[in-house]
Each structure stands twice: as structure tokens, then as C-alpha cells.
Amino acid sequence: MNQTSDMYIPTFDDVTAAHERIKPYVHRTPILTSTYFNNLTGAQLFFKCENFQKAGVFKARGASNAVFGLDDEQAKKGVATHSSGNHGLSLSYAAGRRGIKATVVMPSTAPQAKKDAVRGYGGTIVECEPSTSSREAVFAEVVASTGADFIHPYNDHRVIAGQATCSKEMIEDLGNLDAVVAPIGGGGMISGTCLTLSNIAPQTKIYAAEPLNADDACRSFKAGHIIADDAPDTIADGLKVPLKELTWHFVSNYVTDILTATEDEIIDSMKLMWKRMKIVMEPSSAVPLAIILKNKDIFAGKRVGVIITGGNVDLDKLPWNKN
Amino acid sequence: MNQTSDMYIPTFDDVTAAHERIKPYVHRTPILTSTYFNNLTGAQLFFKCENFQKAGVFKARGASNAVFGLDDEQAKKGVATHSSGNHGLSLSYAAGRRGIKATVVMPSTAPQAKKDAVRGYGGTIVECEPSTSSREAVFAEVVASTGADFIHPYNDHRVIAGQATCSKEMIEDLGNLDAVVAPIGGGGMISGTCLTLSNIAPQTKIYAAEPLNADDACRSFKAGHIIADDAPDTIADGLKVPLKELTWHFVSNYVTDILTATEDEIIDSMKLMWKRMKIVMEPSSAVPLAIILKNKDIFAGKRVGVIITGGNVDLDKLPWNKN
Numbered sequence: 001m002n003q004t005s006d007m008y009i010p011t012f013d014d015v016t017a018a019h020e021r022i023k024p025y026v027h028r029t030p031i032l033t034s035t036y037f038n039n040l041t042g043a044q045l046f047f048k049c050e051n052f053q054k055a056g057v058f059k060a061r062g063a064s065n066a067v068f069g070l071d072d073e074q075a076k077k078g079v080a081t082h083s084s085g086n087h088g089l090s091l092s093y094a095a096g097r098r099g100i101k102a103t104v105v106m107p108s109t110a111p112q113a114k115k116d117a118v119r120g121y122g123g124t125i126v127e128c129e130p131s132t133s134s135r136e137a138v139f140a141e142v143v144a145s146t147g148a149d150f151i152h153p154y155n156d157h158r159v160i161a162g163q164a165t166c167s168k169e170m171i172e173d174l175g176n177l178d179a180v181v182a183p184i185g186g187g188g189m190i191s192g193t194c195l196t197l198s199n200i201a202p203q204t205k206i207y208a209a210e211p212l213n214a215d216d217a218c219r220s221f222k223a224g225h226i227i228a229d230d231a232p233d234t235i236a237d238g239l240k241v242p243l244k245e246l247t248w249h250f251v252s253n254y255v256t257d258i259l260t261a262t263e264d265e266i267i268d269s270m271k272l273m274w275k276r277m278k279i280v281m282e283p284s285s286a287v288p289l290a291i292i293l294k295n296k297d298i299f300a301g302k303r304v305g306v307i308i309t310g311g312n313v314d315l316d317k318l319p320w321n322k323n
Numbered sequence: 324m325n326q327t328s329d330m331y332i333p334t335f336d337d338v339t340a341a342h343e344r345i346k347p348y349v350h351r352t353p354i355l356t357s358t359y360f361n362n363l364t365g366a367q368l369f370f371k372c373e374n375f376q377k378a379g380v381f382k383a384r385g386a387s388n389a390v391f392g393l394d395d396e397q398a399k400k401g402v403a404t405h406s407s408g409n410h411g412l413s414l415s416y417a418a419g420r421r422g423i424k425a426t427v428v429m430p431s432t433a434p435q436a437k438k439d440a441v442r443g444y445g446g447t448i449v450e451c452e453p454s455t456s457s458r459e460a461v462f463a464e465v466v467a468s469t470g471a472d473f474i475h476p477y478n479d480h481r482v483i484a485g486q487a488t489c490s491k492e493m494i495e496d497l498g499n500l501d502a503v504v505a506p507i508g509g510g511g512m513i514s515g516t517c518l519t520l521s522n523i524a525p526q527t528k529i530y531a532a533e534p535l536n537a538d539d540a541c542r543s544f545k546a547g548h549i550i551a552d553d554a555p556d557t558i559a560d561g562l563k564v565p566l567k568e569l570t571w572h573f574v575s576n577y578v579t580d581i582l583t584a585t586e587d588e589i590i591d592s593m594k595l596m597w598k599r600m601k602i603v604m605e606p607s608s609a610v611p612l613a614i615i616l617k618n619k620d621i622f623a624g625k626r627v628g629v630i631i632t633g634g635n636v637d638l639d640k641l642p643w644n645k646n
Binding site: 030032051052056271274275277278279280281311315316318320321 | 353355375379597598600601602603604634639641643644
């Protein structure tokens with residue numbers, strides 16, 4: 001799907017419509033503060049807890065917006081994706097709420113826990129061989145035979161407008177912020193953040209936080225064009241995917257800077273947040289605090305929104321338990 | 324300290340005063356709901372998250388009430404306790420906020436993490452030998468030499484009035500509840516719950532949740548007098564202590580029933596809550612859900628408040644990681 005020439009750039013009207021549309025199906029998540037982390041960073045931090053979101057992740061917003069925006073005829077044919085991670089869960093959740101079918105194509109070799117999670121939210125799994133060619137072939141077959149609507153995890157204007165409702169809630173609840181920090185992988189959350197803030201809080205700086213081991217967005221940002229890594233390896237497994245045309249539009253036009261953190265910095269920040277804030281969140285969600293801690297001069301004295309993107313983590317394989 | 328004959332039973336006026344007194348120093352903690360757990364139990368559950376409380380535990384309420392209720396002359400002499408657990412942390416926190424000294428007597432053999440935590444909240448540690456006689460002797464010496472006020476972890480009317488503010492907030496925020504479930508160890512939280520509910524929501528049933536491996540409160544309740552175990556052993560380490568005169572007064576007069584859960588049931592409930600609610604909480608805090616899950620007939624169709632008492636847990640030694 002090539003969207004470079006004719007891609008639709010969502011507007012803030014789309015965000016307002018998305019917010020109304022998804023309200024019955026997603027949480028208005030709480031915003032937590034921590035004296036400990038304020039003292040540690042010198043900033044005033046506001047943690048938007050999307051780990052408490054439906055399906056355990058902010059992606060329930062974008063998926064719900066896409067699913068509930070379908071007309072009845074299209075909805076009958078269902079939706080499909082080939083993301084076996086948080087987007088697959090979120091799409092299964094949203095489709096379940098609408099009472100339509102969500103097909104998730106995933107490799108037969110995917111961990112049982114991931115298959116169970118998708119099925120737990122009501123998704124239907126179609127297995128493929130563990131290769132890109134098999135995945136694409138099987139996915140094309142699913143879409144052709146069912147007419148299901150392909151909902152990309154992030155390179156989709158409906159998804160981005162949905163994710164944009166997260167920072168809309170932050171500004172509504174907190175008023176002015178000097179900066180917002182969110183992790184960046186494919187760029188769906190950051191694009192939504194750009195979309196909202198550039199419209200209703202254009203003075204707020206937007207920092208994207210990326211694992212150094214998967215710093216393709218950072219390098220793209222410096223190069224001025226998309227650079228995609230072949231196979232980045234990071235504990236923050238939600239952040240391995242590359243930017244696409246639509247998210248690049250937002251990143252290249254509205255992001256203030258992209259800052260990176262090492263694996264150890266991410267793990268240390270994650271453990272410290274579990275310990276002090278008493279919340280379960282994914283490694284990806286710890287990257288923002290990691291970059292704030294190593295760039296205190298940027299954030300000290302500022303009111304900073306921090307997006308805790310999700311809480312779906314394998315409790316049997318926590319990164320600080322080496323077993 | 325024998326309080327049987329002349330002990331002061333706190334009143335709801337004490338709770339109202341406590342609530343005003345501690346307001347600047349403790350969080351009004353959020354109440355979370357979970358569609359997943361509602362479906363699983365058939366009840367409508369409201370989780371009061373004291374794991375997000377100052378010092379990570381509800382005991383910050385009682386400790387703050389005791390510390391800020393001292394007159395200036397007494398306050399100058401400081402406070403003392405021999406609890407190296409959550410009460411020691413909470414007392415250190417509250418004393419620190421008032422700018423007075425908290426002395427915590429603990430065995431020289433106590434884990435370094437516990438010592439660090441008390442010192443992290445500003446407490447002063449005085450070490451004793453790892454025996455009851457040494458602890459009592461050293462503690463008596465501290466009190467005699469400093470004139471510090473001894474604040475018992477639970478058998479103290481100021482502490483109970485402080486803990487009682489937790490269920491006061493629940494009723495204020497939620498209106499009527501059919502039942503409230505809280506863990507029971509020494510009985511401080513349950514006594515506070517009884518104190519509040521018997522005054523402002525007398526129709527609400529009060530269930531205490533106890534580990535089967537430390538079921539002295541349950542056996543006391545059935546026997547009609549306090550039975551103290553010598554050395555109960557449970558993963559819910561905050562619940563090993565026995566009832567005392569003042570907490571027995573509330574438990575024997577106002578508790579509807581005491582229900583128990585096995586170690587496996589506690590660990591399973593704890594892991595499930597971490598997984599689905601994305602919150603970090605102690606094993607003790609999982610006992611209420613464990614007893615709800617095994618007594619569904621009691622709670623189905625009811626509006627039930629569940630007190631998540633604390634979140635101070637060793638992330639390196641989670642009970643489901645056998646390393």
C-alpha cells in the first residue's frame with residue numbers, strides 16, 4: 001500500500017470525532033504524579049497511564065476509532081491485521097465490542113501466550129509460516145476471501161486520529177504543558193501527539209524517546225528521510241518497527257527531537273517506575289523516563305507530560321530476573 | 324502496655340478529625356474497576372488502591388494521624404517503633420514530613436533492603452540482636468533515653484482512626500456498598516474499616532481476608548477470644564502478626580466473617596491482578612481477591628469494595644519466579 005502521493009492527513013476535526021466515537025469503548029485513563037520522580041528529575045512530571053487502557057495499551061484508541069468508523073456493510077466483512085502484538089490485541093478487543101470479526105495473521109511459531117491473548121480478546125488467528133513472504137501471501141488471501149478491512153498498526157489515518165485522543169485528554173486535564181514525551185516505534189502515538197498538540201497546544205515541545213538499539217527514527221529524523229532497520233533488537237519490543245509515510249509526515253514536521261536510551265537505562269527506569277509508582281508497564285513505556293533522566297537539563301523546571309503507553313508484559317520474564 | 328481495662332475506643336469524630344489532619348500528607352487514592360474481574364467474580368468490584376499511597380501503603384494514614392496529632396512538646400522528643408516493615412516506613416515518612424525524629428528498632432540481621440527503605444524515608448535505625456528480649460530491651464532504652472512516643476503499628480487508637488479514613492473515602496466516592504473486603508493481620512485496617520462503616524454505612528458487610536497459613540484471626544473469631552500463633556509462615560508477610568486488645572474489640576463486634584486462602588490461591592490472585600490490572604501490589608493485598616474467587620456465592624451480584632493495602636514488594640523475589 002503506497003500512500004506517498006495521495007495519503008490523507010488526519011485533521012483535528014478527525015480527532016474530535018474520534019474522541020466522541022470511542023468514548024464508550026476506552027478508558028479516560030488516570031494521570032499519576034510522583035514526588036519521588038519530580039525530585040529525581042527536577043521536572044514536574046505527569047504520567048498518562050495508558051497501561052490501564054482497555055487491552056492494556058493505548059492502541060485500543062486507534063483500533064476502536066477504525067472499527068467503529070466503518071459503515072455497516074464494511075463492518076460485516078470484518079477487519080484484519082498481521083500484528084500479533086498490542087495492535088492485534090486492540091483490534092480484537094474493538095471488533096469484539098462491535099460484534100464483528102477480527103482476523104489476525106501470525107506465524108505458527110508465535111508464542112502460545114500471544115495466541116492466547118489474541119483469542120482471549122475474541123480475535124481469530126490464521127497461521128502462516130514464519131517468513132515475510134508467507135505472511136504477506138496468507139494475509140492477502142484473508143483479505144481477498146473475506147473482504148476484511150486492513151487496519152495497519154500505525155500507518156493509517158483512523159488509527160493516528162484515535163491515538164491523538166490521548167494527548168487531547170492530557171491537555172484537557174492538565175492545561176498547558178511545556179513538553180510531552182512518548183516512545184517512538186512506528187510512530188503512531190507520536191503522530192497522534194503531534195496532530196493534537198500542533199492544533200491545541202502548539203507551544204508544547206514534543207520529544208520522542210527511542211531505544212538506542214532501534215534508533216532508526218532518530219537517524220531518519222537527522223537524515224531527513226525514512227531509514228528502516230532490518231532487524232533491530234531491543235527489550236522494548238513494541239518499538240522495533242520502522243516509520244512509514246504517514247507517521248513520517250508528523251515526525252518530520254512536528255517533533256522537537258528524538259532522544260535515545262540504552263537497554264540498561266531502559267531496564268533501570270522500568271524497574272524504578274514499578275518500584276516507586278507501583279504500576280506494571282512495558283519496557284517501551286520506560287524509554288521516556290530513561291531519556292528524561294539522562295537529559296535533565298532539557299526538562300528541569302518544566303511541566304512535562306509522559307505517556308506510559310502500555311502494560312502488556314510477560315510477568316514470567318521480567319528483564320531484571322535473569323532466569 | 325496493657326490496655327484491656329482502660330483502653331480508649333476511637334469514635335467517628337476521631338476519624339473525621341484524622342481525615343482533616345492528614346489530608347496534606349497522604350493521597351486520596353484512586354479506585355479502579357476491572358471488567359475482567361467483574362466478569363470473573365460476578366460481583367461489581369471497586370479496588371481502593373492504597374498501593375499508590377505515600378510510602379506505598381495504607382499505614383501512612385495511621386502514622387500521619389499519630390505524628391501530626393502530637394503536641395509540639397511531645398513532637399520534639401520524636402516517635403519510635405519496632406516495626407521494620409510498612410509501619411516503620413510509614414512512621415519515618417510521617418515524622419519526616421513533620422520534621423521530627425523517627426527511631427526504628429530493628430534486628431542487625433534485617434535485610435539491607437529494609438534498612439535502606441527506612442533510611443530512604445528519613446528514619447533512624449537502632450539495631451538490636453535478633454531476639455525478642457533484645458528488641459524489647461533496646462526499644463525500652465530508646466524510649467527512656469529520648470522520651471519518644473511509642474506508636475504501635477495497629478494497637479493504637481490514633482493509628483486505627485487514621486486507617487479508618489480509607490473506607491471513609493470509599494463510601495464518599497462510591498456511595499452504598501454491599502460489602503468491603505480487606506486483609507487482616509494485626510487488624511489495624513479492618514478495625515478502621517469497622518469504625519467507619521459501623522457509623523456511616525452500618526448495612527455494609529465487612530469481610531476480613533486472611534492467609535490460611537496465618538489464620539489466628541479466623542480461629543480467634545470462631546473461639547471468641549484472641550488466639551496468637553507463635554510463628555505463622557506465609558508469603559503475605561504483612562499479615563503474620565496477632566490481634567491485640569483494641570483491634571479485637573472491632574473485629575469481635577463488627578466483622579461479618581473472616582475467610583481464608585491458601586498460599587497458592589494468594590499467589591495466583593496476585594499474579595492475575597498484576598497481569599490484568601497492571602498494578603504492583605503486595606501478596607497481602609491479593610488475599611481479598613483470593614477469598615472472593617473461592618466464595619463467589621457470597622459476593623455475586625453485590626457492590627464490593629476491595630482494599631489493595633500496599634505495594635511494597637521485592638521485585639527481585641516475586642513469588643512466581645522460583646529463582
